[in-house]
Amino acid sequence: MASRLVFLFLAFFAFSANAYVNFDCGASDDYTDERNLAWTGDDGLFQNSQSAVVQSRNTLPHVMSTLRVFTTRKKNCYSISDVKGSLLLVRASFFYGNYDGKSSPPSFDMHFDGNEWATVQTSLDQLVNYEVVYASGSDTTSICLSQTQPNQFPFISALEVTALDSKMYSYLDPIHALFLRSRVAYGADATVRYPDDYYDRIWDPATVGSGVTSVASDASFISTANAPDNPPREVLQNAITISSTSDYISINPGFPDQKVSIYMNLYFSEVTELDTTQKRSFKAYVDNKPISDPIIPPYGEVAEMFLNFTASSNTSFLLIADPDSTLPPLVNAVEAFSISNRLTDGTNSKDVQGISELQKAFSDVLEVFWSGDPCLPSPYTWEWTTCSSDTIPRITALDLRSFNLSGELPDFSSMDALVTINLQNNSITGPIPDFLGALPNLKELNLADNSFSGPVPPSLSSNKKLKLVVSGNPDLCVSSKSCQTTSTDGTTISSSIPSSGSRKKSSKLPVILGTTIPIFVIFWALVGFLLHHKRKTAAIVAVTTGQTGGANRPGGANRPGGANNMTGKIGGAVINEIKVNFQDQTTTENGDQENPHQENGDQENGDQENPHQ
Incomplete structure (x- = not known):
């Protein structure tokens, strides 16, 4: 073997x-x-x-x-x-x-x-x-x-x-x-199977009724070369017959209660060599209607006849001698099958391919426990799949919640009929695959409570028709959290991925205000101190010098460019600086909103061109 x-x-x-x-x-x-x-x-x-x-x-x-x-x-x-x-x-x-x-x-x-x-x-x-x-x-x-x-x-x-x-x-x-209904070796006194039957078919001995006689073949060798279904010689060494040509052999192979299509093989081998005056010829009848050509069993060989007809438990199947036959009918063996409905082609091959990729990636869980067709027969789909009712069903949902899956998701993009994918509460690692965003019918994707990392693909985050859940993945880039990825040349690339899915540059206004306002306050405090000190000094000088016209001297209080003008100019400059910074910031944010995908380098170039920064 x-x-x-x-x-x-x-x-x-x-x-x-x-x-x-x-x-x-x-x-x-x-x-x-x-x-x-x-x-x-x-x-x-x-x-x-x-x-x-x-x-x-x-x-x-x-x-x-x-x-x-x-x-x-x-x-x-x-x-x-x-x-x-x-x-x-x-x-x-x-x-x-x-x-x-x-x-x-x-x-x-x-x-x-x-x-x-x-x-x-x-x-x-x-x-x-x-x-x-x-x-x-x-x-x-x-x-x-x-x-x-x-x-x-x-x-x-x-x-x-x-x-x-x-x-x-x-x-x-x-x-x-073909569903076996019976396989009978007529005239045999014991079951025939391997090694007599190379294919280990089980040929049961028949119980013969009254008027039926078992006969043994006297042929030293029976050739099965002309029988395509390879019956074992042991089932051809015996047969059953009747005593008169006016009688018939009734065969009941176990037809079902309801009418079904029947496939029947009958095997005939003459048990003795006939002389020229003898003839054995007969036909098969279903409900008293002939359904075969004349059957003449050969000696030392076997004749196999195939029949296909509809039958139930009320159907009669008879072997009846032809009018010119001198010998009654005989039969050596019979196989009877009911024919199935058209066999299914199984679940769509694209879904089977995708399921296979999942089973390979998570072999410790999915290969160990799941086998057979994932969708058929329809009452017995796998517990974690939902299938359509098509003749060739499609898998429309995967529910692998809490399956203890670990490792990265494989490419199961061939499963393009998926509407729902639930992978919540596993230990799946690596990036979220881009192909998930390309599944044309996907409406719900739950990746929560795993170990995904990197950014959420824009094809998912920007899909307004998709219900996406990614919470519980601490290494996933969401909510403007900066994430780092390594390029093909080994360098580190930083990006900011906000939860809204578009990249916005951070506002500088808080920094500007936080810096300039304290300076402005300190400046005016200093100016106030200087003015107070200056006035006190001027009063002392006036008392000392009298009417000498000191005020008209160079550097006097009324001189253009004196303390009042100086402080006014400085204060105005600071206020202008705050205004310019505020306007620049507003302009920058408006520009970012108009160009949400502009890189950080564009903002830096704009800063260099602004003469007030």
Whole structure:
């Protein structure tokens, strides 16, 4: 058997489906069974599940002694990789065995690749199998279990995935799946499967009714070269027939209560070599209407017939001898399937790509716990995604609040249908990515309570249609807080990013007023002191000199340019200086409002050109 590649993928180990993948669910060890099939224990693959041991498995094989039960999440999935384009046979087995002591076997849903498969009805003491055949349309196929009833937890005993020959079941188109209803080896006295059937299909022996006879082939070798679905020779060594050509063989492969489309393979091999006087020829009839050409079984070979028709539990399926037949009809084996609805294409590939980038970036949280299609089937979307109702759904919301995410945000810009992103209360670091502002449908973005740093991209801060929350990021540049970034050449660039999103130059008016007003006050105090001292001195001189005309002397009190004129001129100059500074400041701020993106260097050049500064 071909070797298998094993590696961790999402919430499980993913295996290469070159031949076989057999999970012994609930087991901790790998082993080879009595049929020489290798089994892999799934213990440790899920952190949100439990393994259990059944109380009794009677005569069932060892693989049915354990199971895995899932008590949390909408769905839990196994996944197999490297299967794109492969034709797969998947079998899921369930043996309750009263593992929980409640004598209450549960019911739950099962699906694959976002498609509904079956509602699993388990039994108290009987093994239940479900099997599907389909062509995988992606690199990975997922088989998922989902809880549908309170306190009825999904479980699984074994999961087997087999890659079939691409020529098998060739009448099946790749957009539909086949759900097995029955696979019967007529005339056999025991179940036929691997190693007799290379693909480990299970061929159950049929219980024959009255008037039906089991016959064995006397052919030493039966060739299956002409049978595209490769039936094992062991199911062709026996057949059932009837005693008279006037009678018929009735086949009931387990048609459902409601009418569905049926895919049926029938295998015919003559059990003895006929002489020239003998002829076995018959047709298939559905509700007494012929639906096949005459069937003449070959000796030492097999003839395979494919039929597609609509049937329910009230439908009759008969093999009736032709009028010229000397021998009654016979049949060796039958496979009957119901045909699925058209398979989904899954969630939009752009969203799957974005989700994949998130899972890679936060692999310790998102890859470990989440698998399967994020949107489908629609009742079982991932808890942190919201999806549209389109045939190919789009992811419209991500809710990853308090998911313990750490590290930088990856580029998930391909998810262009997102309307809401909530990443609150994590430990996400690094800058806020620019691509978030380019998401065309984004209306709400909550980045609060993280460790983002640097500026808020203008594409976000200036988007008036976006509800943006960035509080609780201490290293984020908001509210005019200066932030520093390092350019490609290693130099440090400083900028000021106000909360309004536009850069305004800081006002110099408080500095000017705080400097000139005290000087003005001190100046006038000094002037007052000088005037008082001057007047006192003048009075003393007048008393001493009498009428000598001292006032008309150079430097006298009435001389132009004396103390009064000097103080008046100085005071006027100071007042003018305050006015000029105030006007310059007003002009600068008006200019900034008209050119909100002007750099600091423009203001400095303007300062140099102002002769009053």
